[in-house]
Structure formats: structure tokens, C-alpha cells
Amino acid sequence: MEFKAKTPNVGVASFAKDHFKIEPHSVTIQVQTIIETSGGEIPVYKADIRFYRPNSGEYFYLLGCHSAEHLLSTAAYAIYGAKILDLSPMGCMTGFYCTFLAPELLEYSAWVRIFEDALAIETLPGALPETCGNYLMHDTISAKKALREFLNGYSEELFRVK
Numbered sequence: 001m002e003f004k005a006k007t008p009n010v011g012v013a014s015f016a017k018d019h020f021k022i023e024p025h026s027v028t029i030q031v032q033t034i035i036e037t038s039g040g041e042i043p044v045y046k047a048d049i050r051f052y053r054p055n056s057g058e059y060f061y062l063l064g065c066h067s068a069e070h071l072l073s074t075a076a077y078a079i080y081g082a083k084i085l086d087l088s089p090m091g092c093m094t095g096f097y098c099t100f101l102a103p104e105l106l107e108y109s110a111w112v113r114i115f116e117d118a119l120a121i122e123t124l125p126g127a128l129p130e131t132c133g134n135y136l137m138h139d140t141i142s143a144k145k146a147l148r149e150f151l152n153g154y155s156e157e158l159f160r161v162k
């Protein structure tokens with residue numbers, strides 16, 4: 001099968017973003033790349049799930065960020081399975097990236113559901129030495145506080161598909 005990425009290599013896309021314009025409690029989705037196949041084009045999307053305003057002095061608590069990653073990925077994979085390619089925290093500790101194929105995630109409410117499902121998880125998944133790279137570095141209470149604060153601030157105006 002013919003397989004090639006249609007999008008030109010623009011380097012690290014995030015560096016081209018004006019970080020002064022990024023709002024907290026927002027989800028911004030862009031097409032990361034388009035895979036051209038003999039059967040048609042497959043868009044690969046990337047969501048910037050921003051919890052905190054960049055450089056505001058407010059960031060994720062490291063342990064809470066790690067637990068939020070476990071909760072959010074568990075919820076996202078439970079709904080969308082392999083149509084989620086990745087969900088990981090940003091190194092700057094202000095949010096998460098989610099790379100995905102699922103067109104359902106181009107809707108505002110799909111993200112509300114992921115957050116609600118993540119908040120409903122009672123026992124932190126994957127927090128064992130055999131399933132996590134730093135299983136003691138967790139704080140579920142802090143993670144859920146951050147998830148709840150995100151949901152409280154998130155609105156249709158803060159959801160964008162570019």
C-alpha cells in the first residue's frame with residue numbers, strides 16, 4: 001500500500017503558537033498530518049488540552065499530573081480504543097496533548113465525557129510497579145481536583161477546531 005505523510009515538516013508546531021494567546025480550560029484541535037493512502041486520506045488530529053495559562057505561575061503538581069495522565073488515558077482509550085494514538089502531559093506542565101484519529105473527538109461534548117469518565121474512576125489504573133514507570137509518584141486527589149477545575153472552566157467558546 002502506498003503510504004506517505006502529505007503535510008510538510010514544519011518542525012515543532014507548538015513553537016509556532018503564540019503562547020500569550022493560549023487560554024486555560026481549553027481544547028484546541030489541529031490536523032497534525034494527513035496520511036495519503038491508496039484508499040484515501042486519513043487525517044491525524046492533535047488536541048492541545050490546556051489546563052493552565054502558560055507562564056502564569058500556576059502549573060500542574062507533578063504527582064497530580066501523572067495521575068491525571070493515568071485517569072484521562074484510561075477514559076479516552078475505554079471509549080475510542082485504537083483511534084487514540086497518544087495522550088501525554090506537556091513538559092511545561094500546563095496541559096496534555098492527545099493525538100487521535102477519532103472524528104468523534106471534533107465535538108466539544110466528547111471531551112466533557114472523557115473528563116467525566118476520568119473523574120468517575122475510583123481506583124487509579126495502572127499504578128503498580130509492573131505497569132508504571134514511577135508507581136509511587138501519584139496523587140489521585142490532586143489529579144481529580146485539576147480535572148474538576150478544568151471541567152468547571154471549559155466551555156464551547158474554549159473548544160476550537162482549527
Ligand SMILES: [Zn+2]
Binds near residue numbers: 066070126132134135
Ligand atoms: Zn505512570
